[in-house]
Amino acid sequence: MDSENQQGYQIGLALATHVISSTCVTRFRAYREMKSGSEDLQASEILKLLRSEQILTVNARRKNGLILYKQFHAEFAGPGAAVGGFYDQDCQWALPVGHLSLLTPESHEERQKAYLIRRQWIRLTRKITENPVPQQRVQTILNQFENYFDAETIAQLPDEAFALSVGVLPQTVNMVRRTQEQVGRE
Secondary structure, eight states, X not given: OOHHHHHHHHHHHHHHHHHHHHHOOOOXXXXXXXXXXXXXXXXXXXXXXXXXXXXXXXXXXSSEEEEEEOSSOEEEEOTTOEEEGGGGTTOOEEEEEESOOEEOOOSHHHHHHHHHHHHHHHHHHHHHHTOSOHHHHHHHHHHHHHHHSOHHHHHHSXXXXXXHHHXXXXXXXXXXXXXXXXXXXX
16 A cells, blocks of 8 residues: 555544543443544544455554454454454454554555464464463463553453453453452552
């Protein structure tokens, strides 16, 4: 894609990123239930981009990503991962994490690299879900997010996002988080 089109997408995403970056993340339910307000509009714009035929990549130079809500699970697309196009047509909602920045890959090689990185994120999550103990799956996914994001960002992510990512109930995520908080206070 030529640089004019990439610049156009970046300008459009700058509008979507402005308020989302300032709020970073919100509780998923509250986020979806907003009837008005710029956050809802911008999240909808991100969803439109994901469902378009356009392939985008999560900026690898920032601590950012997208939690992609699918029908029965959620996927995390972290820095460097491809999003949108054919693979995310079934995306029902997208929750930005960090200061979201999406770029348009300019070459076939960049797209291939982004696909490989997306696959790595999926494999990481799959490896976590192979653990038969739900609490350990939650602890592992929380630990992985701590490697990429600050504690405040992680605390703002809804339990549902982690639950759908590793195949547990939201109550299990809540329980593990409360246990972590208690241990952290001691």
